[in-house]
Amino acid sequence: MEKRHTIEFYKKLGLKITPQRLAILEYLENNRDHPSAEDIYNALKDRFPSMSFATVYNTLEVLMEKGLVKELGIDSSKKRFDPVVHTHHHFICKKCGRILDVERNFEITIPPELKDCDIVDFQVVFSGFCPNCKNK
């Protein structure tokens, strides 16, 4: 897969490169855990003890504006972020909250009751219990 969260890519967008942002980019690159803001913060605070939530949220905000990250509303307890922005689908574990990717093409036609809406996107969300949780 092509690297997208790179310095070059970032510079092209006219964004300033800071060590904190680079670390966030690096953390997100190819990340498939659908981290929350706190996950990102926790993952980086060792290397950047001064890292603040403001920076994490600010960077995520910028990345979302540039289309490099999507906010997920799948986990009702907190926002999760997905650096994989092409259309794909998800599974969420009702017990541990783990979110898995589902890379599949579902043939879905716009339903008639939404004919007056401007549909931008759709996604399928499966829910249930992940392999780790299903036998407990």
Add this chain to the structure above:
Amino acid sequence: MEKRHTIEFYKKLGLKITPQRLAILEYLENNRDHPSAEDIYNALKDRFPSMSFATVYNTLEVLMEKGLVKELGIDSSKKRFDPVVHTHHHFICKKCGRILDVERNFEITIPPELKDCDIVDFQVVFSGFCPNCKNK
């Protein structure tokens, strides 16, 4: 449609009937706005000035345990609740947050990458702009 949020139904589940709960039941009955806890609280505080969030959340909790209400993880800014629990799908407006029901049967087979998961449910979430917001 059969009434489900009735006193009889509620009593059968062994739950105590209080005026507050009745008001919440009545508010939810046939509600298609996918209200948040605050929406419910606001809708009822005139009639029940002493109504508290504890009661709203507590009642929703109980209703969820009994399978009469589902928590939606569609609106990433807050939890929304749906008194319509049979399988159906949704559209959310990216601008105003309105959630519309989509009553359709999508033919979706469990994808291979989830073969080791215990899938309980799935739903399709469309997003975009509702009729009110799409031309602004």
Add this chain to the structure above:
DNA sequence: CTAATTGCAAAAATTTTGCAGGACT
């Protein structure tokens, strides 16, 4: 009478914001 429920208020958890100082181009 007993156990469940309410309301209040405090706390917890998550996200947003203002602003001064600092870093990037």
Add this chain to the structure above:
DNA sequence: AGTCCTGCAAAATTTTTGCAATTAG
């Protein structure tokens, strides 16, 4: 140099919790 970014702390939102008083069955 000028603008954007960071970090801190405070605030705003949403949700949860403990507990005493009340109420339903």
